[in-house]
Amino acid sequence: MRFARFTLFLSVFLSSLSMANAFESEQQRTYSAQNAQETLRIISTADIDVFEPIIYAFQRQNPNVNIDYVVASSTELMRAIYEENLPFDLAISSAMDLQTKLANDGFARTYSSEATDTMPGWAKWRNQLFGFTQEPAVLVISEADFLQTPIPTTRDELIELLRNNSEKFDGRVGTYDVRTSGLGYLFATQDSRNTEAFWRLTEVMGRLNTRLYCCSGEMITDVASGKIALAYNVLGSYAASRLHNTAGIVIVPLDDYLSVMLRTAVIPSEANNPEGAGLMIDFLVGLKANTDLSASTGLPPIDKEALQAESAMRPIQFGPGLLVFLDKMRRETFLRSWVNSITQD
Amino acid sequence: MSRKDQKWSIRRRLGIQLSVIAALLSIAFYLTVRTVAEQAAADTQDSILAASATSIADALYSERGAIRLELPYSALSMLGTISEDQVFYRVVAKDITLTGYDDLSIPDTSQNQRDVVFETTIYRGVQVRAVAMSRAVSTGNQAQEVTVVVAQTRLGLAATSSRISSTATAVAVGFFLVVTALSLLAAQSAVAPLNRLTQSVTRRGPKDLRPVVTETPRELVPLVDALNSFMGRLRFSLTRSEEFIAEAAHRIRTPLATVRTQAEVLYRQMKQPDNKKSVREIIRAVDESSRSAGQLLDHAMVSLRADQLETREIDLTYLMRDASDRLAPTSDLKDIHLKLDLPSHGCKIMGDLILLQSAVRNILDNSIKYSPEDSSILIRLADDEEYHLMFIDEGRGFESSNPQNLVKRFTRGSNVSDVIGSGLGLTIADEVARAHNGRLEITANKDGPGTCVSLVLPYS
Numbered sequence: 001m002r003f004a005r006f007t008l009f010l011s012v013f014l015s016s017l018s019m020a021n022a023f024e025s026e027q028q029r030t031y032s033a034q035n036a037q038e039t040l041r042i043i044s045t046a047d048i049d050v051f052e053p054i055i056y057a058f059q060r061q062n063p064n065v066n067i068d069y070v071v072a073s074s075t076e077l078m079r080a081i082y083e084e085n086l087p088f089d090l091a092i093s094s095a096m097d098l099q100t101k102l103a104n105d106g107f108a109r110t111y112s113s114e115a116t117d118t119m120p121g122w123a124k125w126r127n128q129l130f131g132f133t134q135e136p137a138v139l140v141i142s143e144a145d146f147l148q149t150p151i152p153t154t155r156d157e158l159i160e161l162l163r164n165n166s167e168k169f170d171g172r173v174g175t176y177d178v179r180t181s182g183l184g185y186l187f188a189t190q191d192s193r194n195t196e197a198f199w200r201l202t203e204v205m206g207r208l209n210t211r212l213y214c215c216s217g218e219m220i221t222d223v224a225s226g227k228i229a230l231a232y233n234v235l236g237s238y239a240a241s242r243l244h245n246t247a248g249i250v251i252v253p254l255d256d257y258l259s260v261m262l263r264t265a266v267i268p269s270e271a272n273n274p275e276g277a278g279l280m281i282d283f284l285v286g287l288k289a290n291t292d293l294s295a296s297t298g299l300p301p302i303d304k305e306a307l308q309a310e311s312a313m314r315p316i317q318f319g320p321g322l323l324v325f326l327d328k329m330r331r332e333t334f335l336r337s338w339v340n341s342i343t344q345d
Numbered sequence: 346m347s348r349k350d351q352k353w354s355i356r357r358r359l360g361i362q363l364s365v366i367a368a369l370l371s372i373a374f375y376l377t378v379r380t381v382a383e384q385a386a387a388d389t390q391d392s393i394l395a396a397s398a399t400s401i402a403d404a405l406y407s408e409r410g411a412i413r414l415e416l417p418y419s420a421l422s423m424l425g426t427i428s429e430d431q432v433f434y435r436v437v438a439k440d441i442t443l444t445g446y447d448d449l450s451i452p453d454t455s456q457n458q459r460d461v462v463f464e465t466t467i468y469r470g471v472q473v474r475a476v477a478m479s480r481a482v483s484t485g486n487q488a489q490e491v492t493v494v495v496a497q498t499r500l501g502l503a504a505t506s507s508r509i510s511s512t513a514t515a516v517a518v519g520f521f522l523v524v525t526a527l528s529l530l531a532a533q534s535a536v537a538p539l540n541r542l543t544q545s546v547t548r549r550g551p552k553d554l555r556p557v558v559t560e561t562p563r564e565l566v567p568l569v570d571a572l573n574s575f576m577g578r579l580r581f582s583l584t585r586s587e588e589f590i591a592e593a594a595h596r597i598r599t600p601l602a603t604v605r606t607q608a609e610v611l612y613r614q615m616k617q618p619d620n621k622k623s624v625r626e627i628i629r630a631v632d633e634s635s636r637s638a639g640q641l642l643d644h645a646m647v648s649l650r651a652d653q654l655e656t657r658e659i660d661l662t663y664l665m666r667d668a669s670d671r672l673a674p675t676s677d678l679k680d681i682h683l684k685l686d687l688p689s690h691g692c693k694i695m696g697d698l699i700l701l702q703s704a705v706r707n708i709l710d711n712s713i714k715y716s717p718e719d720s721s722i723l724i725r726l727a728d729d730e731e732y733h734l735m736f737i738d739e740g741r742g743f744e745s746s747n748p749q750n751l752v753k754r755f756t757r758g759s760n761v762s763d764v765i766g767s768g769l770g771l772t773i774a775d776e777v778a779r780a781h782n783g784r785l786e787i788t789a790n791k792d793g794p795g796t797c798v799s800l801v802l803p804y805s
């Protein structure tokens with residue numbers, strides 16, 4: 001961008017370096033605008049590489065807005081807003097449950113505009129939570145390992161396959177470590193609600209010494225390298241964006257159902273520039289019209305027709321139900337059951 | 346009765362009263378709908394909160410002496426089905442928060458014996474509706490009291506209530522407008538019989554004292570009866586006075602005839618010119634008195650008969666000719682020539698012969714009286730959409746006085762003080778004309794000196 005000079009801070013803050021108990025950010029970058037009059041501070045779980053095209057496109061439309069983009073994990077994002085009340089103008093996260101908690105507990109500002117009013121009802125909540133992508137959790141398999149083996153299309157078939165080929169898949173199955181990954185926890189809890197097969201699958205994966213990952217990216221890398229044969233509950237949008245430069249992986253959307261995560265934006269109540277945040281929300285909500293941009297970011301926009309075309313897609317419902325698995329006791333119980341199933345020690 | 350009192354209107358008062366009633370009913374309707382609907386909405390929220398608290402309480406269990414809770418998904422998700430309100434919950438055992446929002450206040454359950462207590466309170470700066478439910482959970486050998494609190498903000502309720510309010514307002518306003526419009530119509534129709542009665546009374550001629558027979562509602566029957574009885578008395582009294590006049594006139598005329606005969610006999614026997622002149626004056630005065638008495642008689646008869654015409658078919662040419670014949674002796678005395686100009690065809694109308702005869706006779710008599718000697722009177726019947734019975738003399742005319750005033754009773758022209766007369770002649774003709782839906786027209790003669798008196802009668 002000619003006009004957008006940006007300075008790059010690639011800095012990893014360690015808690016020991018900053019104030020005690022402060023949240024940990026992974027990356028930070030400032031995008032200076034040509035004639036900057038205001039700054040929009042965004043905290044997000046999306047990697048800079050993924051989000052950067054959106055920032056440039058946004059600044060083309062709003063050339064007077066500096067953007068300060070901070071990447072953090074969903075739990076750190078929660079800590080920054082919920083506990084430390086840091087003055088971020090926009091919080092973008094894939095952890096729908098934590099975002100819902102922000103809105104429910106009064107940490108979000110209400111915003112509405114022409115753009116948000118045309119959104120489908122299931123893509124927003126309380127006019128505080130605005131979903132702007134629909135990203136399914138998929139099964140990613142290594143092509144090499146399934147040359148002779150039929151590719152499972154449902155969870156039951158997957159369980160069947162893993163049970164019958166325990167030697168082949170031992171140590172070669174991957175999924176999220178739900179104890180550390182907010183998104184993994186969201187997918188797992190939704191699975192537990194959606195199907196009885198989830199606990200059987202977890203048991204079976206436990207017996208196969210399943211590898212646990214923090215992030216979708218690493219799972220995809222390991223499947224591509226052949227280190228593992230399949231990864232369960234991988235973020236489909238990440239996998240799709242890796243297809244063109246990663247050989248040997250196949251994305252399998254299971255037929256019984258697909259949990260669809262909506263990446264959401266929230267204006268925190270402590271925001272200094274809620275108007276700028278509103279502009280960004282309008283921009284994100286209008287992503288569907290900008291096909292080039294959604295292609296370059298790999299973020300599939302909210303699209304009712306796409307959902308109807310793929311009947312297995314089940315968008316995770318906004319609402320107080322998402323608070324249930326954030327309950328202290330419920331989380332303890334769930335994690336204990338999950339650890340018992342997955343580790344099998 | 347003052348002018349201010351006359352402006353008082355039953356219709357307006359009725360309309361205003363009904364409108365006020367409609368307004369009160371509309372307000373009552375609005376308040377009732379709002380109260381009931383808001384109560385229903387609040388009850389719905391309460392029952393969902395109670396269901397949520399129950400499902401949480403049901404999910405309590407104890408594990409190795411500790412109370413545990415597996416928060417059911419539906420417990421919170423059900424609260425999100427009716428609105429997008431914020432939801433808070435807290436589970437407390439022995440003042441220790443097991444899980445949930447530990448700063449959420451607990452509605453006091455000790456005061457109330459019921460197991461479920463509702464409370465509206467403020468949490469995190471927002472009004473919330475909270476429900477508290479106590480449940481004894483057995484932990485090994487002893488039971489422990491666990492309190493579940495579920496709270497929800499009331500934005501959805503407020504939205505529902507404002508929606509209900511605006512609907513109720515719209516319906517109440519519509520109701521008010523419709524009822525007011527109907528009230529005005531009702532007021533209109535309530536006074537309609539009164540208007541009909543008024544019209545039927547005002548439409549009557551001044552002489553029409555027949556009882557009112559218009560169909561009247563029961564409420565107006567006493568008024569109509571009173572009116573009819575009043576008119577009856579009035580008619581009776583009028584009739585009696587007319588009869589009295591007729592009787593008096595009759596009683597005067599008869600002796601006058603005797604006096605005249607005797608005076609004439611006396612006149613013929615008299616030789617002295619002075620005395621003769623005096624007697625002649627007496628005869629003339631007697632004639633005039635007799636004529637006036639005759640007119641009074643005619644007038645009384647016209648007044649009596651005008652209300653109840655005895656109609657039959659009358660040929661107007663015959664009527665005119667007859668009048669001319671009857672008054673020929675009188676006109677001959679003054680050398681007045683009566684010229685008849687009648688159409689060859691018959692001109693028939695339905696009318697009261699006696700009244701019409703009386704009218705025509707009086708007009709002609711009048712014309713003769715005010716005509717100079719050795720002149721002529723043209724008696725013409727014109728058929729021009731109406732029948733014009735015209736009597737055109739060559740007399741002195743009416744000069745400046747308004748001819749139409751002459752039809753008033755006992756009114757005479759300003760230039761006739763030298764002629765003896767009662768002023769009743771044209772009044773009689775006018776009343777007869779009116780009784781036959783016609784009129785009397787008095788104009789100056791177009792073709793010379795004198796007056797044209799026309800009795801105008803419509804076709805029957």
